[in-house]
Amino acid sequence: MISVSSLVHEYDGVRALDGVSLDVADGEFVAVAGANGSGKTTLVRHFNGLLEPDAGDVRVNGTPVSDDLVAARASVGMVFQDPRDQFVAGTVREDVAFGPENLGLPREEVEERVAAALDAVNMTGRGDDLLSRLSGGEQERVAIAGVLAMRPDHVVLDEPFTGLDQPARESVLDRLDALHAAGTSLVVVTHDLRDVFERADRVCLLSDGRVLADDPPAEVRDRLSAASVRDPC
Numbered sequence: 001m002i003s004v005s006s007l008v009h010e011y012d013g014v015r016a017l018d019g020v021s022l023d024v025a026d027g028e029f030v031a032v033a034g035a036n037g038s039g040k041t042t043l044v045r046h047f048n049g050l051l052e053p054d055a056g057d058v059r060v061n062g063t064p065v066s067d068d069l070v071a072a073r074a075s076v077g078m079v080f081q082d083p084r085d086q087f088v089a090g091t092v093r094e095d096v097a098f099g100p101e102n103l104g105l106p107r108e109e110v111e112e113r114v115a116a117a118l119d120a121v122n123m124t125g126r127g128d129d130l131l132s133r134l135s136g137g138e139q140e141r142v143a144i145a146g147v148l149a150m151r152p153d154h155v156v157l158d159e160p161f162t163g164l165d166q167p168a169r170e171s172v173l174d175r176l177d178a179l180h181a182a183g184t185s186l187v188v189v190t191h192d193l194r195d196v197f198e199r200a201d202r203v204c205l206l207s208d209g210r211v212l213a214d215d216p217p218a219e220v221r222d223r224l225s226a227a228s229v230r231d232p233c
């Protein structure tokens with residue numbers, strides 16, 4: 001469970017989040033949508049302590065993130081906007097193994113986690129591939145595998161479809177469906193709700209650092225334009 005309460009974030013005195021409250025229950029699929037600059041990335045970077053609140057409270061499984069950064073980062077896996085930003089190795093296998101290796105897990109468990117994570121993103125047998133030779137969609141899936149290998153309770157994806165063509169987009173969506181079905185909670189940040197709208201349990205609309213709506217998709221439709229988000233249907 002991720003619980004955000006009255007969160008305020010300022011960059012050099014400029015308010016990017018202005019009292020945001022939001023809960024993500026275990027197993028839930030929440031879409032966070034809003035115009036450029038509405039505060040989406042700033043919000044999710046608080047979920048695992050990449051940013052510190054200027055006011056308000058962010059808890060993961062009941063514990064304030066700032067009290068236990070290691071626990072928050074184990075529980076909340078983050079897939080960043082450009083997957084290349086999070087690669088740390090040359091090959092698919094080395095990259096996906098990096099997180100579990102840093103947990104100090106035995107070699108067999110690392111191998112088992114890497115195999116399961118690659119399987120989950122449909123990249124079985126691609127461990128020796130060079131990351132630099134993968135397509136954008138494949139890179140996105142490897143970034144997701146790197147997060148899955150940490151076995152997080154929640155996976156947060158910031159604009160996961162940027163630059164992907166329709167087949168790559170569908171392949172990532174398939175993987176998200178499988179994760180959701182397996183009980184992982186998902187937070188997908190997007191300015192484009194296409195394909196996500198009907199999958200989400202809830203849509204949180206941000207506008208100028210405030211929550212404009214946080215409801216099931218059918219109930220937020222009439223507020224999409226106020227948040228400068230295009231109706232996907």
Ligand SMILES: Nc1ncnc2c1ncn2[C@@H]1O[C@H](COP(=O)(O)OP(=O)(O)OP(=O)(O)O)[C@@H](O)[C@H]1O
Pocket residue numbers: 011012015016034035036037038039040041042043191
């Ligand atoms: N590192 C930073 N320093 C200063 N201001 C920032 C920084 N990061 C974001 N901002 C500002 O904070 C506000 C919210 O930005 P944020 O990136 O959270 O929005 P967003 O909804 O994710 O936007 P986008 O869809 O363009 O990624 C914007 O006004 C942005 O210019």
